[in-house]
Amino acid sequence: MLTTRSVTGLRADGNTRIITLDDGSEIGCKIVLIATGKWFRTLDLPGVDKWNGAGVYYGAAHTEAMYYKDKDVVVLGAANSAAQGMLFLARYARSVTVLIRSEPDWSTYLDSAIRTHERIRLLERCVLREIHGDDVIAEVTIEHTQTGQLERLPAAALFVFIGQRAQTDFAADLLRRTDDGSIMTGLTLLENGKRPAGWQLERDPLPLETCVPGIFAAGDVRNGTRHGVAAAVGDGDAAVSMFWQYLSTI
């Protein structure tokens, strides 16, 4: 079955697993494989969504960089993805100002390239307070957290790299998850050798199986996975044999 709907809920009823879709309809089945991936953490500023793609970009740099040739851009973030993004943007932009909440957390080889780049300016202990603009963004207000001083900077674009979160809120009440929403599977679910609460099968959870038998997780959404296409495809392939094992136990 191919459906272009979002999943909004997941529950278990006996051996039936039931997913709810965003139009309110439900699908019952024996097995669910969750492969909903991760998505970028978004800014928590009022009204910011109207500038998505109109100056505010999440996790992107390569496709937009040319568009901001000879413009002033701002990068938010301090990990390797932000570092790689700012170095790429600095090939085209007139200036790249980087807002870092505390201190950089990127690799050493990126650090020297960034600190010696004439068009990259690092502002440590700074947070974003406001975005200004009309149809597209034009400026941002930042706060220097040590002094409380506010500063307004030109910004033709804002590139945001503040981490990712697993897209699993639809399963929040049912599955064990980590702080970033990743789904726990397999033996990581055992606590002091004990199986998850409510687990009734006479075996441990299979490597890709969640705390609910018959519900599996694969790819970026799974806690402990090595993020990447190959790992996600490998999980998907491995999951099939686990489906058969599961079916033989119910």
Ligand SMILES: Cc1cc2nc3c(=O)[nH]c(=O)nc-3n(C[C@H](O)[C@H](O)[C@H](O)COP(=O)(O)OP(=O)(O)OC[C@H]3O[C@@H](n4cnc5c(N)ncnc54)[C@H](O)[C@@H]3O)c2cc1C
């Ligand atoms: C910019 C960027 C560059 C990357 N470059 C590389 C690279 O060079 N090499 C590499 O190996 N990996 C790379 N990755 C990582 C790679 O894309 C992921 O590891 C891989 O796509 C994970 O596959 P997945 O199937 O777990 O999740 P995804 O590919 O993220 O697929 C998840 C799907 O689930 C859908 N979905 C989410 N929530 C719901 C819901 N509630 N209902 C229905 N559908 C839902 C999403 O719309 C999406 O289609 C990159 C990622 C990014 C963002």
